[in-house]
Amino acid sequence: MWTPETYSFKCIIDHQVIFCYFLYLHQIEFGVDVTKKELVLADVIDNDSWRLWPSGDKSQQKDKQTYRDLKEITPEAMQMVKRNFEWVADRVELLLTSVSQGRVVVLMGSISDLVHCEKIKKSCANYGIPCELRVTSAHKGPDETLRIKSEYEGDGIPTVFVAVAGRSNGLGPVLSGNTAYPVINCPPLTADWGAQDIWSSLRMPSGLGCSTVLSPEAAAQFAAQIFGLNNHLIWSKLRSCTLNTWISLKQADVKLRECSM
Template identity: 55%
Template sequence: MAKIVKQIGEYKLGDLIIEGKTKQVYDLPSEPGHCILLSKDKITAGDGVKKHDLKGKAEISNKTACKVFDILKSVGVPTAFVRQATETAFVSRKCEMIPIEWVTRRLATGSFLKRHPGVKEGYRFAPVKHETFFKDDANHDPQWSEEQIISAEFELNGLKIGEKEVDYMARISVLVFEILEKVWQTRQCALIDMKIEFGVDTSGELVVADVIDSDSWRLWPSGDKRLMVDKQVYRNLTTVTDKDLETVKRNFEWVVDQLDHLLPPNDHLVVIVMGSPSDKDHCNKIKKHCQDLGLNVEIRVSSAHKTTEAALKIISHYESLNVKIVFIAVAGRSNGLGPVISGNTDFPVINCPPLSKDDVDRDVWSSLNVPSGLGCTTAIYAETAALAAAQSVGLTNYIVWSKLRVKRLNNYKTLPKFDQEFRNKE
């Protein structure tokens, strides 16, 4: 008898790899190394002891996970997520999963208070508190130390999970929390705590896998616990009526709606003004660094000395736009451009003179020694200027802030790798 091939949307499913309480995972023969995560209309709590059917839950969970992963992926967090497949499913890299829950907390609440008697609810962790739990429903997911995870000697898709990997995952957990905390701040919601899981894909890369949805976090609108909109509402129910389930579902829908209304991050522009077209290469370098950080960039040519009126007109033009502007002034020899722009706008101005080794200590002073009352700053390197611009934009733009945050984390991936290479050589 011919095998019946199950299909969802345009995707022909392969074998069922695993089925859990809330999802089925299917192989995806058309995309080797990938799978489909299909959500179920089920809500569960207490390691599956409490469970209910909840029509529409699969669609809501899937939408939430896809939106959250879209954001994380767009800023460079390594995730297994590939794309949404249907209303209730998404394509993911096929992973061998690390059986650990990585928990991060900004405020103490819930189980933390039971494990740490005396700590008051609402105690604020800075930095974010990080904890790990071994996934073992039968024993209620016991807390594990870093040493226990290392000692378990997990090996998944050829990757040994040692000290370096555990450290990296701990850092990514904190990073994911901080990014989503910033995202939720734009909707006046406080992210209280959350959990993520990691897997190793078929190429041996460690990635954030499984899902992140309303089951993964505590979310308090306006920072008010009484307004909670996460799964805790369901966990707290002693008896569960249809009306209760409707409330839980409405909360989850509200979360999806909020994620839909996240402010578009296209609210800024970095304007690189060069005093002479001969500075083109230097400006293009700055532009490239800016774009890598997710910044919108325009390059203009104008000289404060030679075409003063045109330079002022450029400033007026950008001031008239309803976006946040950062100017980067590029002028060699005597830099009049940055200070003149700075004296005629209240937007940030960063001087980035195209200095060469021979003239650095002669020319840089025209950027540094500015008249009183001017607030322009100076960056000598193209990358520094771009980073400084990104930090300004990142104050109100969570995408750019997150890219900076991921860049900082990547040092923990690349430098230990070089360190290891040098040790292997010796």
């Protein structure tokens, strides 16, 4: 089954984020199991199936070729092979972590918006992004809103603010006008005034750069795309989601054609 974890390895190779010293890349072959409707990898990716030449220097190779090239099997030679594979194992661990961390902070104008905000948090979790929920009103307590905002500035952690406020949205513009971090408006829609309330999120004063995304899941995806510029794990999960969407569309197209015949 295709998962973000299996896809992340190829993404890292493609972007040369960590293994930028690969001179030879093992090819990945895959296909679609039409019975189970799954994407299946048809190859093995491990320390035995690649060539590692740090800085492109073949004399520094760390892969199994060092063992193949041994003229004599001695304890010293085996220690060298062991050190090489320990070096490789340390680098492989980097595939599971990211130097660039980030977080999404969702500020809601009222606790009544909690269900809407929980959807954003759940979607952030799918991308591996920590998400915090806070309650504050830019209209009723602007000083407290700016104080909460300041909690997430200055600690070096990249942050995206999501403002959830219906009716007259002052939360997003106030945040955007007082921080250099990205701000996403994600107003909850209501049956009575939803269409009219959206304009308070769309019509921003000059000098403000906050965007507006109506779907809570799409707001989380937008934040993930921002973090994905510098975080290879999030980037990989975004790519796998794109691939899964493409597969779903392809399956729907095939099914429709079969029904039409």
